[in-house]
Amino acid sequence: MAHHSSQRRNLAAPESNPTTPNSNPDLIQTYKPSFLVKHLTNLNLSQTHKTRPPHKHSPLIDTHLQAKAMATSAIQEKESTVPVKRTHKEKPQRHCLELERRKLGDPNDKGMVEDAKVVKGKPRNPHLEKHDVVVAAAERMSVSLAPGGGGGRRRSFCGTQADLRDVFAINGAKMVSVDMPPFMQIHAVDCARKAIDSMEKFTSKTLALSLKKEFDGVYGPAWHCIVGTSFGSFVTHSVGGFLYFSMDKKLYILLFKTAVHKAA
């Protein structure tokens, strides 16, 4: 039996590309494995390794980079209402969810569009091409951004959809995909807003650190947090422990939980 202790890592991707357009793609697939996983709270050998810090939030400059044989990726967007779920900690099952944040493609709010793939040889280091930035920005004019600082808001533990929408609107957040009780969603958004407002200089890494530590402390290990403007992911998470939302129209936050086994 292998040693099952865990370690904590803090990472940031190098930022070699300009700010991405405001698109909101989402592709969700869910399946359940046949096995069950128990929740055990025992984490040993907790370490934090720091890597090179990112320099995020560069000014919004549109840089048009042409690439040969670059496929035009269409965005598949699926937007669902907020499910009010109550999950129990005993015998949780794990789901696989697929999330995506793409740079290219038309922000099509209607049905799903197939991706076009180019069979020709790929360039060595293809540059990313930004499309429809103006259109994307225009389409998001309806998203109202209230000034932050939701510290005075009462936390609602019997949250309804109206409460959720209020909290999200106040903090300028929009939920993309969720499998989490409403009160935890509100907690996540409030925590993210407080962390962003309290930073002198914003870094994705610091926000990820704040969110993960908060949720590890309140709801038990092990949570994982990814923050950025351009990333795709495919993860396996516990039931009732998944949240993917956007803030300030261009920042995306993925927060999910995995089961932890006691070290034998």
Added chain:
Amino acid sequence: MLEGKAVIGETDMLQTMQQDALNLASKALDFFDVTEATDIARFIKKEFDRTHGPGWQCIVGTDFGSFVTHCCGCFIYFCIGSLAILLFRGSPPP
């Protein structure tokens, strides 16, 4: 490798598993475009779940920060071409 040399930024993984990850990423970039980050992540995670046991998580992108908890010996973060790839096992196999 069409996408150039991979650069490992941080790792806690056996050499053979590291090589598996790099090979898978290179293969994924042959199948998918760099803009299909989710498909690349799915491809790598599915293969690692199949060959090294379940519970892997994969993040692919050009701009993200992260803070995660992983099992010992199951973590790698590397850059290949313009993409950064984070692969780790969040929960040990049952």
